[in-house]
Amino acid sequence: MHAELPSAFSRTTLIVVDVQNGFIDGGGLPVKGGAEVVPVINRLASVFENIVITQDWHPPGHASFAVNHAGRSPYEMATMPYGEQVLWPVHCVQGTADAALHKDLHLPTAQLIIRKGFHPGIDSYSAFEEADRKTSTGLAAYLHARGIDTVYVTGLATDFCVAWTALDARTAGFTAFVIEDATRAIDLDGSLDKAWAQMAAQGVGRIQSAELIG
Numbered sequence: 001m002h003a004e005l006p007s008a009f010s011r012t013t014l015i016v017v018d019v020q021n022g023f024i025d026g027g028g029l030p031v032k033g034g035a036e037v038v039p040v041i042n043r044l045a046s047v048f049e050n051i052v053i054t055q056d057w058h059p060p061g062h063a064s065f066a067v068n069h070a071g072r073s074p075y076e077m078a079t080m081p082y083g084e085q086v087l088w089p090v091h092c093v094q095g096t097a098d099a100a101l102h103k104d105l106h107l108p109t110a111q112l113i114i115r116k117g118f119h120p121g122i123d124s125y126s127a128f129e130e131a132d133r134k135t136s137t138g139l140a141a142y143l144h145a146r147g148i149d150t151v152y153v154t155g156l157a158t159d160f161c162v163a164w165t166a167l168d169a170r171t172a173g174f175t176a177f178v179i180e181d182a183t184r185a186i187d188l189d190g191s192l193d194k195a196w197a198q199m200a201a202q203g204v205g206r207i208q209s210a211e212l213i214g
């Protein structure tokens with residue numbers, strides 16, 4: 001047996017954020033062009049030895065749903081015990097087709113699915129930490145235990161779950177990139193520009209898939 005040389009990607013993971021029916025046309029919270037990320041992510045997957053998937057996974061009574069706040073409408077702001085929160089249309093309810101991963105995803109080296117947003121009173125955009133900014137998902141410890149130091153973030157939506165995941169990756173000490181053409185945005189009141197500015201300020205790299213897979 002000869003030792004294998006470590007590949008360029010052995011200390012990296014691809015994070016595939018919330019590529020679920022709920023964020024695709026016809027879903028509860030459709031993101032414009034959401035389905036277009038699937039073939040790009042599938043091509044990227046072929047070079048990654050490690051892939052982590054996230055799945056938005058809400059109970060029906062979740063506090064982020066506008067219907068659970070009397071008289072409130074989707075896309076309004078609400079004050080939660082942990083801070084300001086956008087109220088969303090019902091999406092990705094546990095066990096429904098809306099919460100299922102897109103059927104055309106092909107991710108042979110995916111090894112972990114982080115389900116998030118399952119605590120009824122707390123939203124969770126980030127794969128690392130819930131919106132109360134206290135409750136860890138355990139992802140940072142998992143990646144450290146696997147010897148991973150660099151994350152490439154893809155999926156939906158650029159300005160919410162992708163951005164929060166990339167920012168928290170930096171806070172947890174990882175090198176982090178967002179692969180822009182493998183994401184699509186919701187873009188509420190300038191949220192996309194704001195997210196890119198915040199990510200740039202925290203050292204998140206902004207790259208295109210062609211830089212990794214030519």
Ligand code: VGL
Binds near residue numbers: 162
């Ligand atoms: C997301 C809003 C609510 C996302 C999830 O995946 O970006 N956005 N839940």
Ligand code: ZN
Binds near residue numbers: 057092
């Ligand atoms: Zn959600």
